[in-house]
Amino acid sequence: xxxxxxxxxxxxxxxxxxxxxxxxxxxxxxxxxxxxxxxxxxxxxxxxxxxxxxxxxxxxxxxxxxxxxxxxxxxxxxxxxxxxxxxxxxxxxxxxxxxxxxxxxxxxxxxxxxxxxxxxxxxxxxxxxxxxxxxxxxxxxxxxxxxxxxxxxxxxxxxxxxxxxxxxxxxxxxxxxxxxxxxxxxxxxxxxxxxxxxxxxxxxxxxxxxxxxxxxxxxxxxxxxxxxxxxxxxxxxxxxxxxxxxxxxxxxxxxxxxxxxxxxxxxxxxxxxxxxxxxxxxxxxxxxxxxxxxxxxxxxxxxxxxxxxxxxxxxxxxxxxxxxxxxxxxxxxxx
Amino acid sequence: xxxxxxxxxxxxxxxxxxxxxxxxxxxxxxxxxxxxxxxxxxxxxxxxxxxxxxxxxxxxxxxxxxxxxxxxxxxxxxxxxxxxxxxxxxxxxxxxxxxxxxxxxxxxxxxxxxxxxxxxxxxxxxxxxxxxxxxxxxxxxxxxxxxxxxxxxxxxxxxxxxxxxxxxxxxxxxxxxxxxxx
Numbered sequence: 433x434x435x436x437x438x439x440x441x442x443x444x445x446x447x448x449x450x451x452x453x454x455x456x457x458x459x460x461x462x463x464x465x466x467x468x469x470x471x472x473x474x475x476x477x478x479x480x481x482x483x484x485x486x487x488x489x490x491x492x493x494x495x496x497x498x499x500x501x502x503x504x505x506x507x508x509x510x511x512x513x514x515x516x517x518x519x520x521x522x523x524x525x526x527x528x529x530x531x532x533x534x535x536x537x538x539x540x541x542x543x544x545x546x547x548x549x550x551x552x553x554x555x556x557x558x559x560x561x562x563x564x565x566x567x568x569x570x571x572x573x574x575x576x577x578x579x580x581x582x583x584x585x586x587x588x589x590x591x592x593x594x595x596x597x598x599x600x601x602x603x604x605x606x607x608x609x610x611x612x613x614x615x616x617x618x619x620x621x622x623x624x625x626x627x628x629x630x631x632x633x634x635x636x637x638x639x640x641x642x643x644x645x646x647x648x649x650x651x652x653x654x655x656x657x658x659x660x661x662x663x664x665x666x667x668x669x670x671x672x673x674x675x676x677x678x679x680x681x682x683x684x685x686x687x688x689x690x691x692x693x694x695x696x697x698x699x700x701x702x703x704x705x706x707x708x709x710x711x712x713x714x715x716x717x718x719x720x721x722x723x724x725x726x727x728x729x730x731x732x733x734x735x736x737x738x739x740x741x742x743x744x745x746x747x748x749x750x751x752x753x754x755x756x757x758x759x760x761x762x763x764x765x766x767x
Numbered sequence: 768x769x770x771x772x773x774x775x776x777x778x779x780x781x782x783x784x785x786x787x788x789x790x791x792x793x794x795x796x797x798x799x800x801x802x803x804x805x806x807x808x809x810x811x812x813x814x815x816x817x818x819x820x821x822x823x824x825x826x827x828x829x830x831x832x833x834x835x836x837x838x839x840x841x842x843x844x845x846x847x848x849x850x851x852x853x854x855x856x857x858x859x860x861x862x863x864x865x866x867x868x869x870x871x872x873x874x875x876x877x878x879x880x881x882x883x884x885x886x887x888x889x890x891x892x893x894x895x896x897x898x899x900x901x902x903x904x905x906x907x908x909x910x911x912x913x914x915x916x917x918x919x920x921x922x923x924x925x926x927x928x929x930x931x932x933x934x935x936x937x938x939x940x941x942x943x944x945x946x947x948x949x
Contacts, residue, residue: 442921443902452901477928482896485877485927490792491897492881494889495801497783504779504805508812554771 440464440471445478544579551591555685560585564605565596569624569685578603584615592624594686597638612665612672615641621657622683634662634678642672681707688730697722697740708733711754718761719746770815770824778824779808784882786832793836803839807831873934880930884923891916892923 440461447453448461465471545561550573557567560576562585568574572591578584584606597605597616605616609625619638625631633642635657642663643654653671657663665672680690680703692700698720701712710733714720722744728736737755741748746759770778783804790800807828870878881889890909894900900908902916909916 441917442924443917446895446920446924474928477932478924481924481928481931484873484931485881485896488874488877490788492784492878492893493787493791493797493800494886494893495784495787495797495882496886497780497882499886500783500801500805501776501779504808504812505776507805507809508775555773 442478445475446482449475449479449482544577544582547576549574549576562600562605563598567594567686569593589623589625591626592622592685594620594622594683596620611644611670613643613645615643622686624682628667630667631665631672632662632678632682633657633664633672634682635659644670644672689727690736691727692724694723694725696720697724697744700724700740704733704736710737712737713754713756714761715756715758716761718763719744719757719759720761722762775812775815778828782825782828783808785878786828788878789829790832790836793833794839799839803835804832807835876931876934877927880927883930884926887911888919888923888926891919892927895920 444453444457444461448458453461465475547560549556549558549566549568551568551570553570555567555569557565559565562578564585566574569592572589572593574590574593575588577586583603585600585603587605587607589607589609595605595607595616597619599617601617607614607616607623609623609631610627612625612631614621614623614633617639619640620636621638621640622634622636623632633640637659640657641654642657642665643652644665645652655663655672655674657674660676661674662676662678663672664675677693678691680692680695680700683689683691684707690703697714701710701720704710704712724740724743726739726743728739731739734755737748737757740746741757741759744759744762746757749756749758786804786807787797787800790803791797794800794803811824811828811831881892884892887909891905894905894908895902902913902920905916906913911919
């Protein structure tokens with residue numbers, strides 16, 4: 433592929449195209465053009481590019497979007513503390529009680545670093561005192577507490593979060609939610625623990641021990657999860673179980689990702705319709721049987737469909753706002 | 768309408784550049800254009816729960832930017848007392864916001880590719896393409912050497928050609944080599 437091997441400075445080609453190259457430059461370009469048909473093609477493309485960019489109305493303005501966003505972001509910074517306050521006030525009794533106990537405790541015990549985070553309508557990301565990063569989904573809360581003497585860095589979780597935990601072998605990170613516990617050395621993983629719902633733990637990096645404590649007899653049932661593993665604890669159950677199949681849109685709130693694991697295209701298209709309103713038609717019903725294993729992060733639906741088309745050798749067209757996929761489908765074929 | 772911060776940032780990043788171009792078309796002033804667009808975005812966020820937006824957020828933003836520009840021009844008119852000049856400037860550049868939103872995919876991709884260039888490179892390219900400045904003139908405007916300008920323009924062309932390669936080939940068939948015959 434000759435993409436970067438044209439061996440001529442593009443600004444010379446531009447001067448040539450605009451008729452402002454002095455004679456020696458002009459001759460140099462012409463010699464280069466005659467060397468290879470690819471060179472002429474390259475020049476043609478620059479010519480087309482120059483022409484097409486000139487057609488834009490209104491003309492583009494060279495703006496620094498990142499800097500502008502920083503400014504707008506700080507002007508619209510809403511106060512996370514406000515949400516924290518509201519949540520605290522609504523649990524006033526509990527807080528007062530905890531404070532009372534805490535005061536007594538403090539007298540006898542060394543200071544504990546305690547942090548509370550809560551969300552209602554937003555997803556927030558924050559850093560815990562030990563340097564761990566946490567992203568909380570909507571309607572979730574955590575309480576972090578650790579002191580120099582405590583055996584663990586403890587987190588109580590209600591709801592859903594993604595953790596990126598700093599490694600500390602002397603003081604492992606322990607997350608609890610009801611009867612489910614997750615013990616961590618230092619890794620990246622996701623926990624969903626909403627009351628009455630299935631608890632889900634999925635690990636991106638590192639190792640995590642997912643366990644329950646049976647009261648009585650007080651023994652633990654645990655499984656070890658490594659990178660790429662996922663396990664669930666069903667509402668009535670005492671035993672965490674591996675379940676690598678998972679839910680494709682489980683982490684959509686975190687990074688707009690879809691994780692397809694042997695998912696039928698029929699289900700994939702349903703998901704695209706639910707999320708984006710995309711209408712998709714197929715010319716062969718067998719196309720719907722094809723199974724996709726792939727992860728998309730923050731991709732628009734047209735890009736996802738393009739990749740699906742390439743993956744299964746289909747062709748993708750658009751008719752009046754509806755995407756159409758045609759080609760040979762799959763008969764129990766997995767890719 | 769309710770919108771969270773991530774959606775707002777996405778809305779901002781997708782539309783900021785084009786909204787500024789749109790404002791600049793009225794005002795012919797890059798700094799004020801950016802200020803006005805930022806102001807519109809800030810107000811939009813602050814009032815997002817009470818605004819009743821009938822069509823899309825995007826259409827609303829374009830209307831808001833146009834209104835702000837009109838107000839700004841009116842203030843300039845009052846300050847400088849050049850009534851007839853200001854009026855004609857407004858008349859010339861009335862681009863209907865609805866028209867602005869209907870953009871071909873090619874145009875959209877070109878704008879996006881230009882917008883993705885690093886800021887200094889984008890500036891050099893736009894000065895060359897849209898203000899027709901020579902390399903020495905650009906060097907003076909941006910306070911860099913001519914050689915750097917040549918490199919920036921070259922890099923911009925290289926990147927844009929690569930980004931838009933899949934949309935360009937068919938154009939060549941229709942393109943007559945106007946530049947070449949001299």
